[in-house]
Amino acid sequence: MEANNVIEIRPSVSIQQTAGEVIDKYIDLPKRKYKSSPFIEANTQQVDLAHLRNDCICPSFSADNEKTISHVEFIEAIHKTTKTMFKSQYVNPPEIRVSHLMSGRIPEAMNKPVKELLESEKTKFYERMAFIIQIPTFTNYAGGNELWLTIGGVRAYNKENLFGKKTYERFQLFIGMQNTVCCNLCISTDGLKDDLKVLNVKDLQEALIQLIKTYEYTTHIKEMDKLYSTKISEKQFAQLIGKARLYQFLPKEEKTKLPVLQFNDSQFNAIAKDYYEDESFCRDSSGDINLWKVYNLFTSANKSSYIDSFLSRNVNALHLSCGMSNLFNGIDNKYKWFLN
Numbered sequence: 001m002e003a004n005n006v007i008e009i010r011p012s013v014s015i016q017q018t019a020g021e022v023i024d025k026y027i028d029l030p031k032r033k034y035k036s037s038p039f040i041e042a043n044t045q046q047v048d049l050a051h052l053r054n055d056c057i058c059p060s061f062s063a064d065n066e067k068t069i070s071h072v073e074f075i076e077a078i079h080k081t082t083k084t085m086f087k088s089q090y091v092n093p094p095e096i097r098v099s100h101l102m103s104g105r106i107p108e109a110m111n112k113p114v115k116e117l118l119e120s121e122k123t124k125f126y127e128r129m130a131f132i133i134q135i136p137t138f139t140n141y142a143g144g145n146e147l148w149l150t151i152g153g154v155r156a157y158n159k160e161n162l163f164g165k166k167t168y169e170r171f172q173l174f175i176g177m178q179n180t181v182c183c184n185l186c187i188s189t190d191g192l193k194d195d196l197k198v199l200n201v202k203d204l205q206e207a208l209i210q211l212i213k214t215y216e217y218t219t220h221i222k223e224m225d226k227l228y229s230t231k232i233s234e235k236q237f238a239q240l241i242g243k244a245r246l247y248q249f250l251p252k253e254e255k256t257k258l259p260v261l262q263f264n265d266s267q268f269n270a271i272a273k274d275y276y277e278d279e280s281f282c283r284d285s286s287g288d289i290n291l292w293k294v295y296n297l298f299t300s301a302n303k304s305s306y307i308d309s310f311l312s313r314n315v316n317a318l319h320l321s322c323g324m325s326n327l328f329n330g331i332d333n334k335y336k337w338f339l340n
Contacts, residue, residue, distance in 0.1 A: 066166035143292030234287030
């Protein structure tokens with residue numbers, strides 16, 4: 001889906017009737033038209049498989065000239081496996097975002113001035129790539145928003161030692177949900193393989209199958225939906241943002257006693273701004289904001305992350321939101337410092 005196209009999101013029946021029943025408290029929410037947007041922005045651009053296949057080279061390991069698993073092989077393997085695992089569902093084509101273009105030239109053009117280079121003499125590949133595969137017929141609801149089951153992955157060549165011999169290659173895989181209101185991804189810990197090491201494409205496919213089987217889909221939906229019923233005041237929200245800024249400068253021994261928070265100052269600025277201005281997730285008329293909205297403010301700000309830190313920060317946003325929910329509901333006080 002192209003950015004800025006207006007699409008109408010229509011209610012649909014959930015495939016699994018677990019947490020998937022549309023809860024009564026959401027029935028009267030107004031039907032709206034939503035704008036699609038990229039699942040990640042930062043310095044990325046959208047490309048298609050044909051571009052990666054026809055216009056980009058595949059890097060090799062310098063020491064033995066063994067090729068790496070290419071972006072195309074990665075995406076096609078995950079797409080094929082997703083279609084196999086969800087054969088009764090409609091599976092969208094992959095949406096692909098890339099960054100950090102690495103340019104080169106063929107040996108015959110080694111000494112040519114840049115302005116004289118022909119297109120056929122240039123080489124390129126993208127150091128970082130992320131993609132998602134939506135399954136729009138597999139829907140559920142949290143916080144009154146329709147969510148689509150979504151699978152995807154990340155490849156970052158900057159994590160590899162391309163100067164050595166071929167060895168295990170690193171990837172990230174996830175299964176989670178995508179909020180159709182804002183295209184924010186919703187990923188839980190058990191839906192993410194953050195540092196997957198494989199030797200070949202078959203290993204990637206087997207890792208995805210295992211991830212799909214162990215992902216606690218129902219638990220994830222219920223965990224997110226609980227956020228809707230807990231509100232914090234404007235003062236508490238301001239305290240959260242202020243403490244989050246202080247967190248980065250805490251002495252090491254103090255910081256190690258607290259839960260990890262991975263977001264940065266520019267993202268906290270975006271969260272604070274959207275608290276007042278976001279069309280779907282801003283404060284209410286009294287200044288209060290429920291934790292489902294807070295969670296989406298964080299996942300929205302996460303779109304400015306680089307590809308290689310994007311997925312772990314997304315999971316971190318859920319930890320923070322659920323941690324605050326547990327604090328208010330007397331379950332645990334791990335995040336007490338952020339609201340003290």
